[in-house]
Amino acid sequence: MSPLLKDKRIRIITGYYGSGKTEFALQYSLQLAKHQQPVYLADLDIINVYFRSREKERFLNSRGIEILGNILGSDIIQDIPHVSANIYKPLHNHDDPMIIDLAGSEVGVNILALIKKYLTQDNYDMFCIINVFREETKDAEHIIDSIQALQKKSGLRITGLINNANLIHETTMEHIEQGNRILTEVEEAMNIPIRYVMIPSRLLKNITNPIKGDQLVMSQIIMREKWQ
Amino acid sequence: MTKKLMKGAEVIGASAIAAGCKHFFGYPITPQNEVPEYMSKEMPKIGGVYVQAESEVAAVNMIYGAAGTGTRVMTSSSSPGIALMQEGLSYIAGSEVPCVIVSVSRGGPGLGGILPSQSDYYQATRGGGNGDYFMPVYAPANLQEMSELMQKAFDIADQYRTPAMVLADGMLAQMMEPVEIKPYDSKNIDKSSWATTGTKGKRKPNIINSLRIKADALEEHNRHLNEKYCTIRDNEKDYEAYQTEQAEVIVTAYGSASRVVRNAIDNLRDEGLKVGMIRPITLWPFPDNAFDELPDTVKAVLSAELSCGQMIDDIRIAARGRWPVDFYGRTGGNIFSSEEIEEKVRAMLKGVISNAR
Numbered sequence: 001m002s003p004l005l006k007d008k009r010i011r012i013i014t015g016y017y018g019s020g021k022t023e024f025a026l027q028y029s030l031q032l033a034k035h036q037q038p039v040y041l042a043d044l045d046i047i048n049v050y051f052r053s054r055e056k057e058r059f060l061n062s063r064g065i066e067i068l069g070n071i072l073g074s075d076i077i078q079d080i081p082h083v084s085a086n087i088y089k090p091l092h093n094h095d096d097p098m099i100i101d102l103a104g105s106e107v108g109v110n111i112l113a114l115i116k117k118y119l120t121q122d123n124y125d126m127f128c129i130i131n132v133f134r135e136e137t138k139d140a141e142h143i144i145d146s147i148q149a150l151q152k153k154s155g156l157r158i159t160g161l162i163n164n165a166n167l168i169h170e171t172t173m174e175h176i177e178q179g180n181r182i183l184t185e186v187e188e189a190m191n192i193p194i195r196y197v198m199i200p201s202r203l204l205k206n207i208t209n210p211i212k213g214d215q216l217v218m219s220q221i222i223m224r225e226k227w228q
Numbered sequence: 229m230t231k232k233l234m235k236g237a238e239v240i241g242a243s244a245i246a247a248g249c250k251h252f253f254g255y256p257i258t259p260q261n262e263v264p265e266y267m268s269k270e271m272p273k274i275g276g277v278y279v280q281a282e283s284e285v286a287a288v289n290m291i292y293g294a295a296g297t298g299t300r301v302m303t304s305s306s307s308p309g310i311a312l313m314q315e316g317l318s319y320i321a322g323s324e325v326p327c328v329i330v331s332v333s334r335g336g337p338g339l340g341g342i343l344p345s346q347s348d349y350y351q352a353t354r355g356g357g358n359g360d361y362f363m364p365v366y367a368p369a370n371l372q373e374m375s376e377l378m379q380k381a382f383d384i385a386d387q388y389r390t391p392a393m394v395l396a397d398g399m400l401a402q403m404m405e406p407v408e409i410k411p412y413d414s415k416n417i418d419k420s421s422w423a424t425t426g427t428k429g430k431r432k433p434n435i436i437n438s439l440r441i442k443a444d445a446l447e448e449h450n451r452h453l454n455e456k457y458c459t460i461r462d463n464e465k466d467y468e469a470y471q472t473e474q475a476e477v478i479v480t481a482y483g484s485a486s487r488v489v490r491n492a493i494d495n496l497r498d499e500g501l502k503v504g505m506i507r508p509i510t511l512w513p514f515p516d517n518a519f520d521e522l523p524d525t526v527k528a529v530l531s532a533e534l535s536c537g538q539m540i541d542d543i544r545i546a547a548r549g550r551w552p553v554d555f556y557g558r559t560g561g562n563i564f565s566s567e568e569i570e571e572k573v574r575a576m577l578k579g580v581i582s583n584a585r
Contacts, residue, residue, distance in 0.1 A: 167406035
């Protein structure tokens with residue numbers, strides 16, 4: 001059984017801004033859609049106007065993923081923070097998997113107030129994406145502060161850490177191992193498990209030391225064009 | 229120092245601080261809001277000042293005032309915001325005070341859009357301010373280079389007592405790349421002859437002024453400025469020549485557009501097609517010398533811009549009629565694909581060349 005099927009029905013994706021939330025949400029949705037369809041992916045990033053999951057709508061639709069978020073269409077032509085009522089569809093039904101891609105940092109979780117009444121301990125997981133090569137989450141102390149801020153602001157518990165240690169195309173196995181070391185400290189201090197590790201497929205052959213978390217293998221980075 | 233994964237806007241702020249920037253004055257506008265956000269957090273930590281002005285007009289005049297003290301200052305804005313700053317830039321150039329302006333361009337004209345664009349080439353290199361003035365304009369193509377050019381811009385501004393601009397676009401400000409912000413050993417330039425730092429009753433006041441009411445005085449000042457611009461032209465042109473050996477078609481592109489073009493050239497070279505790129509790093513002074521060094525094999529030049537064609541004017545001047553200069557552009561926030569450039573170049577190699585925009 002895919003480890004993704006063990007997660008709760010609603011998966012909330014949070015983390016410091018620039019940690020790779022959208023990339024995780026997309027990679028996770030694509031993996032999950034291999035087992036369950038439709039997968040609802042709610043783009044609740046009302047802060048950023050660039051690099052949003054709804055930019056990839058056509059590609060995702062073809063793979064059984066439905067994007068929720070903006071009735072104005074997927075073009076980011078509107079500099080308007082706007083959320084569509086269609087995000088309630090998978091909250092009202094109790095069967096289909098839903099992935100919620102938030103904006104970064106504490107301000108990004110504000111929007112959860114809209115849907116909090118639908119969340120119970122039994123129906124959601126909240127994953128915190130962490131890239132230890134971002135200045136604001138470079139060590140356990142900073143990460144713990146940031147997780148506490150996210151939990152306080154949202155009133156929800158983070159249920160899993162995601163090791164997304166990376167320098168985009170320059171990522172090596174050593175970088176991922178460094179993420180593993182730092183997140184292990186956080187795991188022990190906060191009693192929150194490392195649930196997934198994001199790993200480029202080209203590095204699979206280089207794994208020599210144990211890395212915590214189920215592997216979310218990326219054959220490509222979805223949110224970047226080749227020339228980026 | 230190890231590399232960090234950084235967003236373009238953070239790179240702008242962190243590099244400026246590493247170069248000794250002490251003050252930031254600005255007004256928010258997409259797609260560069262993360263620059264003021266970063267500076268508002270970081271400036272107090274280094275004993276500097278961050279002020280969100282009531283408009284871009286106010287911000288540029290705060291820059292003018294602070295720059296008059298010889299302190300390293302900067303602002304950042306985007307297309308319509310930079311348009312509002314033009315009067316102040318002309319005064320700053322006329323008064324010869326150093327500062328750095330970051331222009332993160334988006335689509336225009338008018339309010340335009342919020343997506344990346346290169347349609348502010350004229351605005352950056354010709355300016356909208358009055359009078360005979362220029363300013364050095366740097367066009368980074370990746371975030372490491374953006375860091376290095378930010379730091380250089382502060383030195384160049386001090387060295388020539390001029391505003392200097394770093395021209396990026398929304399793509400570069402918003403994207404993330406691994407970057408090392410290197411500690412920067414800034415040139416220590418003596419500013420005591422002109423900076424308004426207080427006379428303490430011991431010297432005649434230094435006066436920052438752009439008004440010269442007498443014809444001869446203003447003409448003399450204009451000649452002095454012109455000599456300075458000639459020196460900058462002689463010393464500061466910068467460009468990258470990529471795969472120009474044996475090239476039959478040369479694509480000219482800067483900033484984020486050059487990233488797509490580089491990809492296209494790699495693909496075309498893999499097919500055995502002889503294509504290269506000139507990538508201007510300074511837009512003013514324009515690196516016309518790059519074209520004098522091209523091999524005899526060149527048959528045509530293409531300007532690839534995220535605009536309807538602005539840099540093409542400078543390319544035509546630099547080409548001096550030696551080759552036809554064709555154009556390919558996308559606008560509105562659309563970015564041409566590698567395939568679009570490859571197709572255009574293939575057609576040019578077959579002799580389909582338009583010499584008119």
